[in-house]
Amino acid sequence: MRSRDVTCSDGRTQIRVERRSIPITVLALDGPGVDMVRRFAVVDGSMIIASGGVIESAGLVAMVRDGRAVVTAADVVSRTPGCECCVLRVDVIDAIRYAVLRRTPPHRLIVVIDQPAGSDSAAFDATVMVHTILADGEIMRLTHLDGVVAEIDGVAVSTRASCGVEVWGPRRSASIAIADRIVITGSELLTDAGRSAIGRLVTSVNRVGQMTTIAGEGRRVDHFVDLEAWRNTPRVNDDRGFERCADELSDTSTSIETVVLHGESRSDADAVDEWLDMVIAKEPSDLFRLQAALRVSGEDRRVCVHGARSALRSRPEIDPAPTGRPAQMCTDHSTVVLVGCGLDRRELAEGFRSTQVSR
């Protein structure tokens, strides 16, 4: 919140309350999610925004009464009728506003997507949730996206994989692909081979997140929050080795892929704007996540860009030296990470290269 002097007509002086941006974690559940949500609801300072009929019927209404949880219905709208890339969760926008605009706002918000079995509605799509948060100016004024967490029921996934049936549907695959953390539960019930198979399945679709395996009742809130993954530089796992890994898993049924682009030179500001506009305009509903740290002519600090579908946000880089990497290496490079379906690597690489000016 900005500070300035204002002369009031009545000469009244006030002490202004500072408001901080509330972090939002999007949690895409799989398996026994209701128990997890109940546990979170008693964590000090968190507020749950639950999205899905399963949770509502499991008794969360009682929690609403003591101000800890907000249960919403699936209220989905498209900003441009018929345009899938512009789908927004209006109920979530309202719920976040009402949750945050309190005298003592919650320490953090956890938006839970608990997709009912058999439902393939956009209401339960993590990319729609992320797009909603990034696209709405009012939400971005009050909050920021902390991270996306996908929970995987290890036993169910392992069983489906070993039976040769489809492991994840398209929406679930997209949730896993953009997740900053993938939490695999029930690991104590898995064999080594099962664990390994799940690991390969996850890495075949997700290159930006960390995998965490949890045994028994070991889930803690810090497995899911305070990721700070959507404000700064993109994280990419095993940059150079991923292509090899993906090749080994060529039998995977998913068409989701991650494209990572590196640039040694600075990009022209107008050219990079034009290129980003073109990228999100081409097939926005198939672009699940875009994250970049760009060296741009005329800017001292890299510009961090993050987006999903048709929404993009940018801000100057906060910390130029991510943990474990030399600062020089990070600040000298531009990195772009795109996660989506049917991405044309060559075209994207050529487009990005064309934005760069000679050193």
Place this chain on the structure above:
Amino acid sequence: MMASTDVVLTTVSTQWTTELSDAVRILDWSPRGRLLAVTADGRALVDRADQITAPISPDPRGGVWLGDRGLAVVDPILGVVTSGFDRAEPCEFAGASCIGTHGGRTVVAGDGRVAVFGHPGIDAAPEVVWTGVGTTHALAHVDATLWAVGGTTGLALVDVALGCLDTRLDFPGVIAVAAAGVAGRLVVADLACSVHVLELERMGDGVELTGYSDPVRHLTISCDGRVAVGAADDQLTSWSIDAHGVVSDAPTCVVAHDATITSLESSRSGFLASGDEAGVVHIWSPLLSGHPVATLRVDGEVTALAWSHDGAHLACGSVSGDLLVADVVPGVLA
């Protein structure tokens, strides 16, 4: 436009202030000038700072005076909670999010439907009309028995006397509606960052105003329907509309605040109040669009504003629970 001296001489003085337990969500004045303030934790201040109820609603979304002695508050969980009547239990209505009253009828809008109560204090079985516009996000009384309901999939006009849907228009997520019944005119803001000016006589032939980068969440129209004002970010934009519904090509834009505008309310006498996220409330005259005629300040983001029916009082509520009531006296020349 030249400022008239009497407008510049408008004075605003704080009548009283108080600090409530949570963010002020709802403000409403009764016809005789009694104030209702409802906080986010469901407590209601009734008329005076020392008259505060216990929590009556877990998640209040709207509230109105019903006459001068009764009031109703809606929330999506309980439905309609009334006070000042013989009724102790709330009237259940799923998703209730907006409420308004006019001509002895009280209208509550919820998930895809509106409930029309003869009197919420005693009438337990409302007439329900399906709107077909999804979950309600905005409600406005238009004229006589006609109400406008904005929802996820568009705008519905409901005739509450006949108990039927009059008109339905598809818009991508209606988030604000304002109406000038005398002029038979509506303004509607949607999630696609457009504002639509609609005439009751030809609802399907409205004017779409574009150019905002963000949706217009705060919208108002003068009582005569000749000026519509929208707030987005730190700007106020006003459009002049002639008697035939023709909107001027050149709206007036003013950078009205140093922070994002979070509340907007116009009085029946034509004054406009706008509040921002830093707690500043500006009062604007229709005759002086470039500069506020007065400024007030509350503690924290302005979350609610309400003019009394006679336009003599303005109530301002903030996210920190600060409530300020000010007297507004239009200037006069000796």
